[in-house]
Amino acid sequence: MSLLCVRKGYSGELANICNPRTILYSHIMKPGPNKASKTFCNLLNVVLLLVIGWMGMLYYYHFNALQGSAETSPSPTETQEMKDLAAHIEQTKAAIIEQKQAIAELQKLAEAPIPAPPTGDDAYHIVFSTDCSFFQDWQTLLIFHSAVAVKQKGLITRIASGCDDAKKAELNTLYKKLYPQYHVHFTPDFKTDGKSKKKYDFYNKPYGVQHWLVNAEPPVPSGTIVNIIDPDMIILRPMVPQIKGNPANIFMNRFKPETDFIPEKVAHGMPVAQLYGLGAPWAQKAPHKHFNRTHVCGVGSPCLETTTTFGEQHFR
Numbered sequence: 001m002s003l004l005c006v007r008k009g010y011s012g013e014l015a016n017i018c019n020p021r022t023i024l025y026s027h028i029m030k031p032g033p034n035k036a037s038k039t040f041c042n043l044l045n046v047v048l049l050l051v052i053g054w055m056g057m058l059y060y061y062h063f064n065a066l067q068g069s070a071e072t073s074p075s076p077t078e079t080q081e082m083k084d085l086a087a088h089i090e091q092t093k094a095a096i097i098e099q100k101q102a103i104a105e106l107q108k109l110a111e112a113p114i115p116a117p118p119t120g121d122d123a124y125h126i127v128f129s130t131d132c133s134f135f136q137d138w139q140t141l142l143i144f145h146s147a148v149a150v151k152q153k154g155l156i157t158r159i160a161s162g163c164d165d166a167k168k169a170e171l172n173t174l175y176k177k178l179y180p181q182y183h184v185h186f187t188p189d190f191k192t193d194g195k196s197k198k199k200y201d202f203y204n205k206p207y208g209v210q211h212w213l214v215n216a217e218p219p220v221p222s223g224t225i226v227n228i229i230d231p232d233m234i235i236l237r238p239m240v241p242q243i244k245g246n247p248a249n250i251f252m253n254r255f256k257p258e259t260d261f262i263p264e265k266v267a268h269g270m271p272v273a274q275l276y277g278l279g280a281p282w283a284q285k286a287p288h289k290h291f292n293r294t295h296v297c298g299v300g301s302p303c304l305e306t307t308t309t310f311g312e313q314h315f316r
Contacts, residue, residue, distance in 0.1 A: 098194060105214050124154030124241060125220065126227045127212065129205040131189070132163040137171075139231040144179045146235040153238060156182045158231075159212050161204040162189030187211040225266050241266040254309065280311025 128143065130136035140158050147156055160171065163186050171184050190207035192199045209228065213220055220226075225241045237248060244262040251257055263270040282291040283306045297303040 094194070108214065122155060122221075123223065124225050124227065124239075126152070126154060126156045126229060126239070127159055127209065128229045128231045128233075129159045129161065129208045130231045131191075131201070131204060132160055132167050136231050141178070142234060143229075143231065144175075144182050147182075148179070150235050150238050152235055153240075154227075157212065157216075158182075158184045159187060159204075159208040160184055161187045161208045162191070185212045185216060187215075223268075243270075243272055252312065254312070280306075280308050283308045283311035 126147075128140075130140060143158075144156065146152075163171070168186055175182060175184055187204075187208045188211070190203045190211075191201050193203060227239060240246065242265050243249060244264050263272075266272055282288050282293060293301075293304055
């Protein structure tokens with residue numbers, strides 16, 4: 001640095017100041033051993049160094065702040081991925097909770113004491129699923145009344161879904177007065193699907209019957225013949241588990257009682273059901289528009305080989 005000063009034509013003490021910035025100010029100072037000039041130059045040099053250092057620090061911190069902000073701020077793609085991941089985690093948690101509840105119900109059913117097989121009239125149990133509307137309240141009374149009128153044997157239970165405590169108390173009191181021989185079983189409201197959140201009124205029927213089978217008081221004995229009817233039906237004559245030889249049975253045209261197999265009575269593996277004339281379109285060879293048998297039954301299942309005729313006779 002002193003050589004640079006010397007080349008500019010300065011010598012002596014001023015040339016010993018090792019900073020090129022002194023050159024800028026040397027044009028307004030006289031060369032030579034001037035103490036005032038030397039002091040002013042030194043002071044100015046220190047001030048300039050401080051200003052430069054201060055500006056450097058500002059630049060350093062400002063640059064780091066900008067860089068850190070750019071690194072921590074997620075891009076739109078990353079933000080969507082984080083949202084998708086959070087949604088997937090919530091769905092997984094919900095599925096785990098649902099599986100735990102299902103396992104708990106199965107354990108409860110497995111640990112329950114096995115009651116003695118039912119005998120006599122108790123072996124036959126009629127059930128029907130409803131919500132808690134007034135409309136289905138009077139439908140229930142009509143079923144109970146028709147059962148009494150035709151002297152229907154066995155037990156009858158209304159499975160009522162979605163009743164509040166006041167309605168439960170009202171129905172219990174009413175049935176004890178009018179039809180103490182019949183029962184009501186209360187379940188939660190199953191109309192809204194837990195996964196899709198879609199509402200479908202008829203979810204109450206399968207889930208309500210399942211709830212009754214698991215939680216009925218007294219428990220449903222093994223071997224009970226369960227007859228599931230709809231609440232808009234009226235019993236015109238006694239329903240019995242006998243099939244073969246019962247003149248009240250009506251068979252479809254394609255079924256030949258003289259040659260086709262007819263079980264003696266309803267039993268395990270021998271169910272029967274009312275014929276609504278709907279047939280078995282799900283068993284047609286051509287793929288059904290709204291029913292995927294492979295998805296429901298699984299690859300290799302015997303149900304994939306079921307014919308329409310066999311489906312009409314044995315699956316309802």
